[in-house]
Amino acid sequence: MMPPALVSNLQQVLLSRKGGDQGDQSEDSAEAAEPSSSTSAPDSTELIDSSKPIVLVTNSDGVESPGLTYLVEALVHEGLYNVHVCVPQSDKSASGHSVTLRETVEANSAEMKGAIAFEISGTPVDCVSLALSGALFSWSKPMLVISGINQGSSCGHHMFYSGVVAGAREALLCGVPSLSISLNWKKDESQETDFKDAVAVCLPIINAAIRDIEKETFPKSCFLNIEIPTSPLNNKGFKLTKQSMWRSTPNWQAVSSSRQPPSRFAANQQGLGLQLAQLGRDASAAGAARRLTTQKQNLEVIESVGASGKSKPSRVKKYFRLEVIRREEKQKSLIKKFASILSESFAVTPISLSPHTDTDIQMAASDWISAVLPNEQ
Numbered sequence: 443m444m445p446p447a448l449v450s451n452l453q454q455v456l457l458s459r460k461g462g463d464q465g466d467q468s469e470d471s472a473e474a475a476e477p478s479s480s481t482s483a484p485d486s487t488e489l490i491d492s493s494k495p496i497v498l499v500t501n502s503d504g505v506e507s508p509g510l511t512y513l514v515e516a517l518v519h520e521g522l523y524n525v526h527v528c529v530p531q532s533d534k535s536a537s538g539h540s541v542t543l544r545e546t547v548e549a550n551s552a553e554m555k556g557a558i559a560f561e562i563s564g565t566p567v568d569c570v571s572l573a574l575s576g577a578l579f580s581w582s583k584p585m586l587v588i589s590g591i592n593q594g595s596s597c598g599h600h601m602f603y604s605g606v607v608a609g610a611r612e613a614l615l616c617g618v619p620s621l622s623i624s625l626n627w628k629k630d631e632s633q634e635t636d637f638k639d640a641v642a643v644c645l646p647i648i649n650a651a652i653r654d655i656e657k658e659t660f661p662k663s664c665f666l667n668i669e670i671p672t673s674p675l676n677n678k679g680f681k682l683t684k685q686s687m688w689r690s691t692p693n694w695q696a697v698s699s700s701r702q703p704p705s706r707f708a709a710n711q712q713g714l715g716l717q718l719a720q721l722g723r724d725a726s727a728a729g730a731a732r733r734l735t736t737q738k739q740n741l742e743v744i745e746s747v748g749a750s751g752k753s754k755p756s757r758v759k760k761y762f763r764l765e766v767i768r769r770e771e772k773q774k775s776l777i778k779k780f781a782s783i784l785s786e787s788f789a790v791t792p793i794s795l796s797p798h799t800d801t802d803i804q805m806a807a808s809d810w811i812s813a814v815l816p817n818e819q
């Protein structure tokens with residue numbers, strides 16, 4: 443039998459501890475409830491006007507591109523659309539319809555007044571695919587995707603290499619109407635303000651496209667590739683064109699191994715997500731590869747150790763740089779016609795995913811251009 447005084451003291455201690463535990467539990471429950479309420483509430487940046495159509499803008503040049511800046515500013519100024527932007531975080535020109543596989547893609551918010559914007563550590567196709575997946579934004583299908591405005595033309599076979607055209611093509615693959623827009627930029631002649639002029643003259647066709655998409659009269663099964671002349675304000679109107687066979691000639695030049703290749707510079711510019719993904723792959727590889735590099739003028743010999751510890755055969759590494767030249771002799775007349783159109787008129791080319799429907803699409807696009815721009819050819 444314990445003394446009554448000791449029993450009383452123990453009871454008081456137990457009661458005080460019980461009350462403290464209850465208080466701690468109530469505080470913990472309040473703290474636990476706080477983040478759940480914040481996660482359930484919608485992000486303020488995602489609050490959009492449901493009465494306005496959503497327009498997604500992408501490009502291949504990145505968020506600092508003047509073509510993107512002027513285009514987004516104009517769309518926001520119209521006050522008619524919810525403008526969302528999803529662009530590569532670095533220049534992805536000539537990336538074609540490539541996607542990022544087996545790597546982590548990083549998305550960082552970007553500041554663009556009046557728009558919700560993200561930079562993606564991927565290609566233009568990654569940007570459109572991610573944006574339309576519903577994983578990045580609160581929606582998954584905008585009214586229209588606009589890819590551009592690109593610095594440089596995307597005509598002929600360049601459409602197959604062009605990242606800005608690929609962005610519009612990916613949208614069409616996902617069932618969303620799209621436009622790709624490029625400015626025929628000329629070195630030592632074009633100025634940044636030409637992008638502002640380009641936006642001013644192509645904005646009517648953008649507005650017409652959105653209006654007719656709502657009416658379901660916009661051409662289906664194709665997207666429109668719009669080429670803006672070098673001097674946008676001095677143009678002779680729109681011309682409906684077909685994709686030509688024109689292309690530049692690739693010219694590969696061997697370079698010295700002492701010169702750091704561009705690919706290494708690009709690797710240094712990867713986002714944190716890509717770097718972590720790369721570290722993960724390196725760590726999971728069987729043994730850290732040991733490389734012994736002997737630099738010569740145009741030759742590097744590399745010795746590596748595989749998972750079993752056996753040396754692999756020596757490999758030769760060479761560096762090359764791609765330069766583009768024009769085949770003036772074989773395509774002189776075609777180049778002349780190509781240059782004439784781009785220097786004077788807006789070239790609108792309907793691009794189909796199927797080569798067997800070109801005639802029908804050409805007619806549908808021609809009818810639509812004639813309807814929205816009665817004075818054009």
